[in-house]
Amino acid sequence: xxxxxxxxxxxxxxxxxxxxxxxxxxxxxxxxxxxxxxxxxxxxxxxxxxxxxxxxxxxxxxxxxxxxxxxxxxxxxxxxxxxxxxxxxxxxxxxxxxxxxxxxxxxxxxxxxxxxxxxxxxxxxxxxxxxxxxxxxxxxxxxxxxxxxxxxxxxxxxxxxxxxxxxxxxxxxxxxxxxxxxxxxxxxxxxxxxxxxxxxxxxxxxxxxxxxxxxxxxxxxxxxxxxxxxxxxxxxxxxxxxxxxxxxxxxxxxxxxxxxxxxxxxxxxxxxxxxxxxxxxxxxxxxxxxxxxxxxxxxxxxxxxxxxxxxxxxxxxxxxxxxxxxxxxxxxxxxxxxxxxxxxxxxxxxxxxxxxxxxxxxxxxxxxxxxxxxxxxxxxxxxxxxxxxxxxxxxxxxxxxxxxxxxxxxxxxxxxxxxxxxxxxxxxxxxxxxxxxxxxxxxxxxxxxxxxxxxxxxxxxxxxxxxxxxxxxxxxxxxxxxxxxxxxxxxxxxxxxxxxxxxxxxxxxxxxxxxxxxxxxxxxxxxxxxxxxxxxxxxxxxxxxxxxxxxxxxxxxxxxxxxxxxxxxxxxxxxxxxxxxxxxxxxxxxxxxxxxxxxxxxxxxxxxxxxxxxxxxxxxxxxxxxxxxxxxxxxxxxxxxxx
Ligand SMILES: [Zn+2]
Numbered sequence: 075x076x077x078x079x080x081x082x083x084x085x086x087x088x089x090x091x092x093x094x095x096x097x098x099x100x101x102x103x104x105x106x107x108x109x110x111x112x113x114x115x116x117x118x119x120x121x122x123x124x125x126x127x128x129x130x131x132x133x134x135x136x137x138x139x140x141x142x143x144x145x146x147x148x149x150x151x152x153x154x155x156x157x158x159x160x161x162x163x164x165x166x167x168x169x170x171x172x173x174x175x176x177x178x179x180x181x182x183x184x185x186x187x188x189x190x191x192x193x194x195x196x197x198x199x200x201x202x203x204x205x206x207x208x209x210x211x212x213x214x215x216x217x218x219x220x221x222x223x224x225x226x227x228x229x230x231x232x233x234x235x236x237x238x239x240x241x242x243x244x245x246x247x248x249x250x251x252x253x254x255x256x257x258x259x260x261x262x263x264x265x266x267x268x269x270x271x272x273x274x275x276x277x278x279x280x281x282x283x284x285x286x287x288x289x290x291x292x293x294x295x296x297x298x299x300x301x302x303x304x305x306x307x308x309x310x311x312x313x314x315x316x317x318x319x320x321x322x323x324x325x326x327x328x329x330x331x332x333x334x335x336x337x338x339x340x341x342x343x344x345x346x347x348x349x350x351x352x353x354x355x356x357x358x359x360x361x362x363x364x365x366x367x368x369x370x371x372x373x374x375x376x377x378x379x380x381x382x383x384x385x386x387x388x389x390x391x392x393x394x395x396x397x398x399x400x401x402x403x404x405x406x407x408x409x410x411x412x413x414x415x416x417x418x419x420x421x422x423x424x425x426x427x428x429x430x431x432x433x434x435x436x437x438x439x440x441x442x443x444x445x446x447x448x449x450x451x452x453x454x455x456x457x458x459x460x461x462x463x464x465x466x467x468x469x470x471x472x473x474x475x476x477x478x479x480x481x482x483x484x485x486x487x488x489x490x491x492x493x494x495x496x497x498x499x500x501x502x503x504x505x506x507x508x509x510x511x512x513x514x515x516x517x518x519x520x521x522x523x524x525x526x527x528x529x530x531x532x533x534x535x536x537x538x539x540x541x542x543x544x545x546x547x548x549x550x551x552x553x554x555x556x557x558x559x560x561x562x563x564x565x566x567x568x569x570x571x572x573x574x575x576x577x578x579x580x581x582x583x584x585x586x587x588x589x590x591x592x593x594x595x596x597x598x599x600x601x602x603x604x605x606x607x608x609x610x611x612x613x614x615x616x617x618x619x620x621x622x623x624x625x626x627x628x629x630x631x632x633x634x635x636x637x638x639x640x641x642x643x644x645x646x647x648x649x650x651x652x653x654x655x656x657x658x659x660x661x662x663x664x665x666x667x668x669x670x671x672x673x674x675x676x677x678x679x680x681x682x683x684x685x686x687x688x689x690x691x692x693x694x695x696x697x698x699x700x701x702x703x704x705x706x707x708x709x710x711x712x713x714x715x716x717x
Pocket of ligand 1: 364365386387391
């Protein structure tokens with residue numbers, strides 16, 4: 075099946091504007107097919123031609139304005155539409171096949187009780203398996219959905235339920251304009267729990283056989299959801315832009331979660347059936363916050379084309395982690411991000427297969443998924459965190475809110491966002507964007523010190539280097555932390571500006587000070603860079619680390635030790651003795667997990683020099699805590715779909 079190309083999308087966008095989708099699905103057939111009828115109203119340049127996408131099991135009828143079209147003209151997934159009028163009405167009736175791959179309309183029979191559950195996954199270009207559509211992110215339109223299904227079932231969709239005209243019939247309110255990849259519904263004997271918050275109706279769904287497990291954990295799911303809503307309402311001028319906020323935990327889900335407006339779908343591994351670590355609970359909370367961030371960044375304002383899919387994910391990753399850390403009991407989310415997610419980003423960025431965070435152009439939809447990796451998610455989110463530090467939080471939020479206001483329920487590009495941030499901060503972001511978003515690989519920040527006979531520093535500096543393969547130095551806004559043996563911490567924030575300091579920046583505030591304590595570059599983890607301690611600080615780690623109160627600082631020190639061993643800059647036995655000396659005192663489960671996981675990978679990497687497998691995918695037993703995109707690619711042999 076051909077994948078829509080960027081050129082085709084641009085051409086079609088210039089020709090048509092979609093006014094509305096009216097979708098009617100018949101889910102009463104017990105077999106492997108369901109009925110689908112859609113009426114699409116769209117404007118077009120009269121006399122022109124285009125095509126609509128659909129992947130039916132059987133095409134039953136096609137009517138364009140007052141003409142019946144021959145269903146036989148369907149070629150692969152494209153139905154040609156010629157002789158368009160200014161105003162058009164297209165109706166396509168078809169039989170569609172249920173899927174068991176997590177794409178399109180997924181059908182699952184619960185082995186626990188034989189019950190059948192359906193859920194729709196339209197991302198990236200799979201709405202075509204549910205109904206005919208102009209399937210590209212910048213042809214957004216309101217969707218009015220109606221469903222016929224067994225009367226004892228429960229059906230939910232993006233829009234609010236508007237009417238139940240008779241048993242077995244559900245009619246949903248028209249949604250605001252949606253991108254086609256965001257259309258979703260669930261149908262089946264779902265267990266549901268309802269609540270509301272700040273005037274927003276909330277619901278949580280799972281299959282009946284998991285009801286007791288969900289109910290046992292319901293309070294945390296709703297509490298995290300409400301806390302995140304409140305925090306987003308503090309950060310964003312625009313209130314939550316959709317009618318309700320449902321979350322459905324669904325089986326055999328091909329991702330961690332999907333940000334369908336009004337009806338987020340999440341893998342039901344997040345309905346814990348047994349005791350789990352707080353790290354797993356935190357991952358669920360950051361996933362809830364991640365999907366909620368998409369309601370604004372992705373759903374309210376949607377990318378124009380898949381070029382900016384990375385931005386969508388990086389933003390949700392950044393905001394999801396930030397809001398979970400700031401608004402829920404999981405205030406260590408940035409520690410998990412530093413030791414687990416960024417490790418994934420650093421590994422991916424140092425591979426020969428590395429690529430810039432922001433690709434120049436994505437030629438077709440299928441290619442859009444190729445960059446769904448540690449660079450798009452983890453590095454991208456970390457680079458955004460750096461941008462916030464570099465611009466200042468007020469300017470960042472002012473720019474972001476202006477961006478939302480300018481493009482609400484529409485589409486926008488990276489350039490639009492950079493323009494809004496530039497206007498709000500009064501800074502030109504083009505140089506920053508070129509170095510951070512268009513150039514691959516990672517810088518190394520190394521502490522350098524010199525001490526006088528009186529024991530005071532005569533020089534303290536941060537040097538920045540880049541690999542010869544990608545010799546790009548970048549502006550970094552960082553902090554240098556000084557961790558004294560008595561537990562006191564002082565922090566100096568500074569700008570590294572390669573254009574003025576040629577990669578060496580003095581930390582003047584420390585010159586002349588007693589050369590005591592451990593100096594930690596990138597303290598607070600504001601930037602995306604490998605770090606190296608000065609020799610005196612590296613020697614102090616085994617004594618300072620066990621008593622360090624701040625888990626994020628501990629995560630950074632462990633990261634430095636692991637990375638230096640992996641790069642062969644420090645002997646592995648030194649790492650082993652550090653683990654023996656300091657890890658028993660480690661209280662953060664995620665740090666202990668990652669240090670053991672990564673050190674294993676590092677020791678094998680050092681011996682075989684192959685890059686480490688991302689920690690969470692190493693051992694399938696931990697699948698539920700595996701990050702959303704590390705799911706097994708059950709899809710047709712294309713790269714894993716997004717979340
Ligand atoms: Zn996402």
